[in-house]
Amino acid sequence: MNAPILSARGLCKSFGGLRAVHEVDLDLVPGEVRALIGPNGAGKTTLVSMLIGRIAPDAGRILLDGADITRLPAHARVRRGMAYSFQITSVFQRLPVEENVALAARRRLGRDRAAVAGEVARVLAEVGLSAEAGRMAGDLSYGHQRLLEIAMGLAQRPRLMILDEPTQGLAEAEVAGFRRLVRAISADCTILLIEHNMDVVMALADRITVLDFGEVLAEGTPEQIRADPAVQAAYLGAA
Amino acid sequence: MRAAGLHLGLVGLLLAAHFVLPAYHHGVLARVMVLAAYATGYNLLFGYTGLLSLGHAMFFAAGMYGAGLGVRFLALDPGLALLAGVAAGALLGLAVGLLALRTAGVAFMIVTLMFAQATHLGILLAGRWTRGDEGFVLQGPERVVLGLDLGDAAIRYLAAWALFSAVLLLVLRLVSLPAGRVLVAIRENEERARLLGYDTRAHKLRAVVLSAAIAAAAGAAYALLFGYVGATFASVQYSILPLLWVLLGGAGTVIGPFLGTLLMFYLIDTASGLTPAYMLVAGLALVLLTLFAPQGLAGEVRRRLAPWLP
Ligand SMILES: Nc1ncnc2c1ncn2[C@@H]1O[C@H](COP(=O)(O)OP(=O)(O)O)[C@@H](O)[C@H]1O
Ligand SMILES: [Mg+2]
Numbered sequence: 001m002n003a004p005i006l007s008a009r010g011l012c013k014s015f016g017g018l019r020a021v022h023e024v025d026l027d028l029v030p031g032e033v034r035a036l037i038g039p040n041g042a043g044k045t046t047l048v049s050m051l052i053g054r055i056a057p058d059a060g061r062i063l064l065d066g067a068d069i070t071r072l073p074a075h076a077r078v079r080r081g082m083a084y085s086f087q088i089t090s091v092f093q094r095l096p097v098e099e100n101v102a103l104a105a106r107r108r109l110g111r112d113r114a115a116v117a118g119e120v121a122r123v124l125a126e127v128g129l130s131a132e133a134g135r136m137a138g139d140l141s142y143g144h145q146r147l148l149e150i151a152m153g154l155a156q157r158p159r160l161m162i163l164d165e166p167t168q169g170l171a172e173a174e175v176a177g178f179r180r181l182v183r184a185i186s187a188d189c190t191i192l193l194i195e196h197n198m199d200v201v202m203a204l205a206d207r208i209t210v211l212d213f214g215e216v217l218a219e220g221t222p223e224q225i226r227a228d229p230a231v232q233a234a235y236l237g238a239a
Numbered sequence: 240m241r242a243a244g245l246h247l248g249l250v251g252l253l254l255a256a257h258f259v260l261p262a263y264h265h266g267v268l269a270r271v272m273v274l275a276a277y278a279t280g281y282n283l284l285f286g287y288t289g290l291l292s293l294g295h296a297m298f299f300a301a302g303m304y305g306a307g308l309g310v311r312f313l314a315l316d317p318g319l320a321l322l323a324g325v326a327a328g329a330l331l332g333l334a335v336g337l338l339a340l341r342t343a344g345v346a347f348m349i350v351t352l353m354f355a356q357a358t359h360l361g362i363l364l365a366g367r368w369t370r371g372d373e374g375f376v377l378q379g380p381e382r383v384v385l386g387l388d389l390g391d392a393a394i395r396y397l398a399a400w401a402l403f404s405a406v407l408l409l410v411l412r413l414v415s416l417p418a419g420r421v422l423v424a425i426r427e428n429e430e431r432a433r434l435l436g437y438d439t440r441a442h443k444l445r446a447v448v449l450s451a452a453i454a455a456a457a458g459a460a461y462a463l464l465f466g467y468v469g470a471t472f473a474s475v476q477y478s479i480l481p482l483l484w485v486l487l488g489g490a491g492t493v494i495g496p497f498l499g500t501l502l503m504f505y506l507i508d509t510a511s512g513l514t515p516a517y518m519l520v521a522g523l524a525l526v527l528l529t530l531f532a533p534q535g536l537a538g539e540v541r542r543r544l545a546p547w548l549p
């Protein structure tokens with residue numbers, strides 16, 4: 001097996017008395033699509049927030065390419081090749097779509113305007129937003145704003161992308177588009193995908209990690225997870 | 240291109256005004272240009288980065304006293320005094336930035352206000368050198384640089400013009416560079432900017448230091464060109480004024496601070512000729528503005544006519 005691109009060991013986070021994440025271990029292999037599932041409130045967003053550095057863990061370690069990044073601020077982790085898209089859409093509402101993406105590309109490409117413009121055009125075409133380039137991000141439909149988030153992730157050319165419920169609130173046709181997009185992205189990027197839609201999970205994931213009450217309940221291939229009685233009891237049955 | 244043309248056009252217009260304006264307005268414009276440089280520096284932080292400081296008078300005063308005390312006690316020539324003033328402002332900006340940027344929003348406003356109050360108090364307490372509220376006058380040879388007397392109306396105007404033009408074009412350039420775009424990104428959504436890999440804390444600190452340095456350059460120029468150094472310029476009033484000028488002219492526009500400073504000056508000038516309650520007129524103007532042009536003059540122009548306006 002390949003050395004993991006990202007490893008977490010013993011991650012814990014409590015909010016007041018509430019154990020949101022408890023003793024979670026996670027290993028992501030380069031190139032895989034890993035789905036992270038679990039009921040609402042299971043701690044999925046809290047877990048990935050610790051991985052990207054938005055919140056600090058109470059305990060545990062995080063390694064990226066074998067190097068300890070537990071204490072690194074979020075921006076430094078992004079610079080090492082991680083990208084994050086928020087569960088609650090977070091774009092620059094009052095800036096044009098192309099500037100949203102350009103901001104993501106410029107951190108890598110700097111002052112080279114031609115290179116930035118080329119990257120923006122490429123990425124907008126990839127997610128299908130070329131026609132919206134000049135509009136204000138806040139004027140886009142909800143589904144298009146979610147696509148813009150993905151585009152901002154792509155423009156960073158990350159090695160590991162964390163997507164927190166990208167299909168939440170999308171229409172069925174849009175979900176199908178997303179599936180194709182994530183599959184295309186996964187060709188050259190490891191993906192950690194939080195997702196509620198089980199069709200999407202089963203179609204995309206190489207492996208699935210199930211979180212329940214802040215702890216890892218099960219981990220395995222889609223077939224193994226589908227067959228796991230504990231998972232069925234806790235999650236799939238309920239859904 | 241259009242943006243460069245517009246701003247270079249303003250710079251050219253102000254130079255041309257030197258040759259045609261009657262003495263009174265010529266003097267007014269010299270003062271307005273220095274204060275507009277101050278407002279332009281303020282706007283870099285407030286309008287572009289989204290950080291509302293209520294203590295910028297401390298940076299203006301740092302420049303004013305850095306230059307004024309340098310001339311008085313170290314016999315610096317005005318050129319070096321200007322540099323000393325800018326350095327004093329930048330250092331103060333670095334110190335205040337390191338501490339105040341631990342906070343955000345209202346807390347940032349309060350912390351900057353308190354640092355400015357402390358600076359004001361410090362100036363009053365150091366009365367032995369600063370002469371406190373009364374201040375001191377720079378005169379005669381103290382204001383001569385390269386054989387040019389800054390007290391002379393023509394030279395004063397041209398020096399003010401040079402300072403304002405430099406600041407205007409610097410900020411125009413900066414906001415078009417990637418680093419300037421990041422400031423706007425921080426204003427719009429700091430967490431998103433951080434998660435695009437930008438060290439937002441460092442960018443904000445740089446913005447504070449640059450904004451403070453520009454404010455200090457204006458303060459130093461004010462001391463050298465108008466020959467007076469006084470504690471009033473460190474008072475709360477001089478922290479609020481740039482905010483008003485910027486709001487009036489258009490926050491987050493390059494040209495707005497100048498327009499706001501100019502308009503406010505003539506508004507108060509005209510009103511005080513008509514009524515002793517002239518501040519009421521200024522207040523009314525601001526109320527009308529927030530009702531009908533909440534984005535300020537240049538902001539409204541950008542919204543309605545010229546979306547390309549930087
Ligand atoms: N900032 C916070 N403060 C307090 N409680 C929180 C915070 N963030 C999350 N929680 C709580 O932690 C638990 C896990 O939340 P979350 O990680 O968002 O779950 P999920 O993403 O799996 O739905 C929930 O009970 C939630 O209410
Ligand atoms: Mg969540």
